[in-house]
Amino acid sequence: MRSPKYHRIADDLRSQIRQGQLAPGDRLPSETATAAKHGTTVPTVRQAMAVLRAEGLVESRQGIGTFVRKTEKLQRRSRNRYGAARGRDGLLNNRFRHKIVFAGLQKVPDYVAEALGVNRGRAAVVRRRHLFDDAGNLQEIGASYLPRSYAEGTYLAKPAVVPKALFRCVEDITGRRYTHAQDQWDARPATAEEADAFGLTLGAYVMHVLHTARDQDGGVLEVSESIWPADRLALVDEYEIPQQDTGEPGGSDV
Known part of the structure; x- marks a missing residue:
């Protein structure tokens, strides 16, 4: 047809x-x-x-x-983000102006509870942020979810921009080091609130990444999520190609 x-x-x-x-x-x-x-x-x-x-x-x-439309796509290079931030002052994403719109204890969504390894309905220290470009346009909506065991009662639960990359603050507080991360990407239609915040037409798509960072023992240090208008983002992933069988499952081909 x-x-x-x-x-x-x-x-x-x-x-x-x-x-x-x-x-x-x-x-x-x-x-x-x-x-x-x-x-x-x-x-x-x-x-x-x-x-x-x-x-x-x-x-x-x-x-x-x-x-x-004139569009300049943002590039997210997931694999080298932490290494680059260890060698400089400032935030992990230092290109944009950060505004903390909420910080404190809050019940987390079910998918975040699963990533944190806690029961549904549990609370964590949540830091919600908006990132703006030089013209004042909203470019990213994000949130970090931190276990209460170390974050409750610290400056991480206060609505102020932290003095350096959040993961470095977490490492200082816990004495543990970020050693493994997983990013799960999804493309989905923007919610009404997201469309309004970004100035999108209802039905426009956003990219949503759920990021889980663990220490050397497999303990979760942070779960974060970030949302961008899909047409403004390009995911760049550079990596070495194994020259022999690693014995690891490859998953579905895409």
Whole structure:
């Protein structure tokens, strides 16, 4: 079966953007011109534009028109983040301005409880943060969940930006060292609150990473999560390729 006409219009414009026929900052043809080209109506064209806005490819400017978005993707290089932060002062992500919007004891979501290895309904020391660029635009929503056993009653439970990377603060307090980390990535539609905070169209996707850090004995030191608009992020993973069988399961091929 043929796809709906607004999907075909979106496909055509998306192809032009990806092939460079429409460059970042270019104004798209008017709705009436696009409708005439495809032999359809303006409402159908508007449906196509809504799809492209949800994908982060275009933006509409009131009274002016619709333009190809200029996007500079953030790069997250998970494997070298800790090593790079050990050699300098400042926060783990020192590119953006940090605002702590909450710090203190709070019940954690079930998926965080599972990662922490605690029963559902338990509380942890939670630090919720927003990261802003130089223009004041929200770029990341994040939270760190710290076991009460070491974090309760410390400065980590207070709503202030810590003096250095959080993992270094945790190591100082506990005397334990971060030695192993796991990142679980998911792409999902933004919640209404996330869409409003990031200025996204409802239905736009975000990337959500759940990060679990452990010490040399396998104890969980921190669980954190970060959320970004999907069109603003590129995950970069560089690693050595084993030259012999490691005996480890490979999981599903993707």
